[in-house]
Amino acid sequence: MTREEIFKQLESIFKDVLDLETVTLCDSTTAADIEEWDSLNHVQLVYEVEQAMGIRFTSAEILSWKNVGQMVDSIIKHRQ
Amino acid sequence: MQHAMLDMKQLKRLLKQDTTALPCVKAALLGDSATQLLATALRGTGVQRGLNVELFEAEYNQVEQLLLNPASELYSSGAEYIVLFQSTHKLAELHAKRDSKAQERMADERAAFIADVCTSPQMSRRKVICLNYPEIDDTVFGSYANKVPASLTWQVRSLNCKLMELAREIPNLYVCDLAAIQNKVGRDHMFSPNIYTSTDMLLSMEVVPTVAARIMDIVCALRGDLKKCLILDLDNTLWGGVVGDDGLEGIELGHGLGIGKAYTEFQQWVKKLRQRGIIVCVCSKNDEDKAKEPFEKHPDMVLRMDDIAVFMANWESKVDNIRMIQQILNIGFDSMVFIDDNPFERAMVRENIEGICVPELPEDPACYLEYLYSLNLFETAAYSTEDGDRTRQYRNEAQRVKLAQKFNNEDDFLKSLGMESVVEGFTAFNTPRVAQLSQRSNQFNLRTIRYTETDVASLAADDSVIDLCFTLEDRFDNNGLVVVVVMKPMDPERLFVENWLMSCRVLKRGMENFTLNTMVERAKQAGYRYIVGEYLPTAKNGMVANHYKQLGFKPIEGQPAQYLLDVDTYQARPCLIKEKK
Incomplete structure (x- = not known):
């Protein structure tokens, strides 16, 4: 899966979880950029991404992400 | 729909509807971990069951302060149902801080706290729904923990037993069996260590809707919304095969033939429900005498004619037959459960009878029971030993209907009843x-x-x-x-x-x-x-x-x-x- 493909899949997960028509994500996107992305939805996003990608993030990773790009870095690392 | 298990996304979508027209239920959720997600799931499950759950959410870890202070916001919120979710995790933390003498007292102390809370004056006219404690096997003693009262395993199991005893004694205490949920799904599905460590949420995303459903089952039962009647198909539901084709000796039942064991165990479950007070009826496309034969003659049948309140076996549609059963029993369709192996019949009944609960069944009859267990269809809020007689009473009602047909005048009939x-x-x-x-x-x-x-x-x-x-x-x-x-x-x-x-x-x-x-x-x-x-x-x-x-x-x-x-x-x-x- 390329980085671009991961972004595409994340966008569809975000759309689904946040119940939005469209979501566009880039490396620098943060929760502040999307109104529906609150702490409650965040837990659910983490879970859905884990399910979809077949991975488990470490708890340190979950706490460390500053933006979507860093989440994607973690996904790539786990999928290697 | 009311009993389909929804996931978090679906529950949250339900909350976007306007729920102000629904009957309101005032409740409170108190926990010693992050419970916001459970709160959301409780509200969503409320909407699914046709209720607007107005939920007071306690500040994080305010359990004791809120419960023990009669002037706290908890009580002024007007909450009628108080859901108390104190976790095994926090108990284990406390356990770690104590010496072994003090560890031995933990279950007693916690049980005494819950008893005090439930019997305090501010709690009268409210109901406490207390989640019990799923086990954490810390293997500090291995299985030897079963010999050591100070072990976490001993204290947790003992606390769960004490909660049952308290619930029997204290009428406004109801235990929600979280430990049973963990038994069903397994600890690794119940708990996600990475999510807990990063967010302090103790329930995994996949189990939160189940926990909310089991809590709302209790609320609904207390409000009188409960199942009273189980209607069963016969061929390939109560036994394997088709009695009209295969004959009395050819159906699969008991430990001999084919997968008969699965049907026998299913019948044992139905029998226990009947003994508990659920009215059991039959609705089958069959000739009546052929359909009754196994109940009267088959040595491996667990259910007998005495267990069945209304027996409808004919070639009319099941929808009509269930309507007839409803007229005889005089209870709401929403208190009925219909079980049939045939997806077509299930869909017919579900589409034509509003409110009736028709569970989807797994393809393999061996899986019926575990699946039905997971739905917890028969939650109740009261039980008396008289309940077991209900089926007999309805059978007698059917006889009374026959006698009434012999009298021309209603008064003569009523007089004859004495x-x-x-x-x-x-x-x-x-x-x-x-x-x-x-x-x-x-x-x-x-x-x-x-x-x-x-x-x-x-x-x-x-x-x-x-x-x-x-x-x-x-x-x-x-x-x-x-x-x-x-x-x-x-x-x-x-x-x-x-x-x-x-x-x-x-x-x-x-x-x-x-x-x-x-x-x-x-x-x-x-x-x-x-x-x-x-x-x-x-x-x-x-x-x-x-x-x-x-x-x-x-x-x-x-x-x-x-x-x-x-x-x-x-x-x-x-x-x-x-x-x-």
């Missing part, structure tokens, strides 16, 4: 049944006031209240306690009927007249001149909309729901029931 009623106030003996009837009766129920056993006991203790209950027996059957009436003084002249409800089993016997005659007599004895009745409509009690008018009460001007009866000019109403002293 009906007698015992009238008494609320006592320690009848309290459980009075509470249960108030929770289960939906149709013949003028104001739909639900009582817990504590409520009943306090009514009994209040001398100003006239509390009455009535049994009805006839030559076929003793129906047990079937009518409850509560009258309270409004002023020195007027008595208000706070509650009047009756089991629909005894409709059309003149029981209303007998009840009113008794009410008037008691009102006069106590020196009152008027009885004021009120009808509060619900979705289900339309049958008593004109109840007071039909009994000769006069509408009260300016009070459209209320009716007045002058006891001095009252003429005793005709009635063929004798009071049994």
Whole structure:
């Protein structure tokens, strides 16, 4: 899966979880950029991404992400 | 739909609907971990069940302060149901800080805290739904923990047992069996260590909806929304094969033939439900005599004809047959569960009978039971040993219907029954049944006031209240306690009927007249001149909309729901029931 493909899949997960028509994500996107992305939805996003990608993030990773790009870095690392 | 398990996304979507028109349930959620997600799931599950759950969410880890302070926001929120979720995790943390002598006291201390909370004055008229404690096997002692009272395993198991004992003693305490959920799904599905460490959430995303469902099952049961009847298909549901084709000897049942064991165990479960008080009926496309043959003759049948209240085997549509069963039993479709292996029949019934619960079944009959267990369809809020007789009572009702057909005149028929009623106030003996009837009766129920056993006991203790209950027996059957009436003084002249409800089993016997005659007599004895009745409509009690008018009460001007009866000019109403002293 390329980085671009991961972004595409994340966008569809975000759309689904946040119940939005469209979501566009880039490396620098943060929760502040999307109104529906609150702490409650965040837990659910983490879970859905884990399910979809077949991975488990470490708890340190979950706490460390500053933006979507860093989440994607973690996904790539786990999928290697 | 009401029983389909939804995931978090679906539950959250339900919350986007306008829920203000739904009946409101006031509840509170108190926990010692992050519970926001569970709160969201509780609200969503409420909407799924047709309820607007107004939830007071406690600040993080404020359990003791909120519960022990009678002036806390918890109590001023008006919450009727208080969900208490103290976790095994936090218990384990406490356990780690103690020496072994102090560890041995943990279960006792926690149980004493819960008992104090439930019996405190600020908790009366509220219900505590306490989640019990799923085990964490820390393997500090390995299996040897079973010999060591100070071990975490020992303390957690012991605490769960103590909670059961408390729940039996304290009427307003209900245990929600979180440990049972963990037994079903397994600890690794129940708990995500990475999510817990990063967010302090103790329940995994996949299990939160199940936990919310089990909590709401209790709330719904306490509100009288519960299942009373199980309707079963026969071929490939109760036994393997088709009795009409394969013959009595050819069906799969018991430990001999094919997968018969699966059907036998399914029947054992149904039998236990029947013994608990669930009415079991049959609805099958079959010739009646062929369908009955296994019940009468097959050595491996667990269910016998005695277990079945209404037996419908014919070639009419199942929808028509279920409607017929509903007429005989006189209970709502929403209190019925229909189990059939055939997806076509399931869809037909589901689409044509609103409210009935039709679980999807797994393809493999071996999986029926574990799947049905997961749905927890038969939650209840009360149980009395009398419940097991319910099927017999409905069978006798069917006989009574046959006898009635022989008489041309209804009075002659009623006379032939030799009906007698015992009238008494609320006592320690009848309290459980009075509470249960108030929770289960939906149709013949003028104001739909639900009582817990504590409520009943306090009514009994209040001398100003006239509390009455009535049994009805006839030559076929003793129906047990079937009518409850509560009258309270409004002023020195007027008595208000706070509650009047009756089991629909005894409709059309003149029981209303007998009840009113008794009410008037008691009102006069106590020196009152008027009885004021009120009808509060619900979705289900339309049958008593004109109840007071039909009994000769006069509408009260300016009070459209209320009716007045002058006891001095009252003429005793005709009635063929004798009071049994």
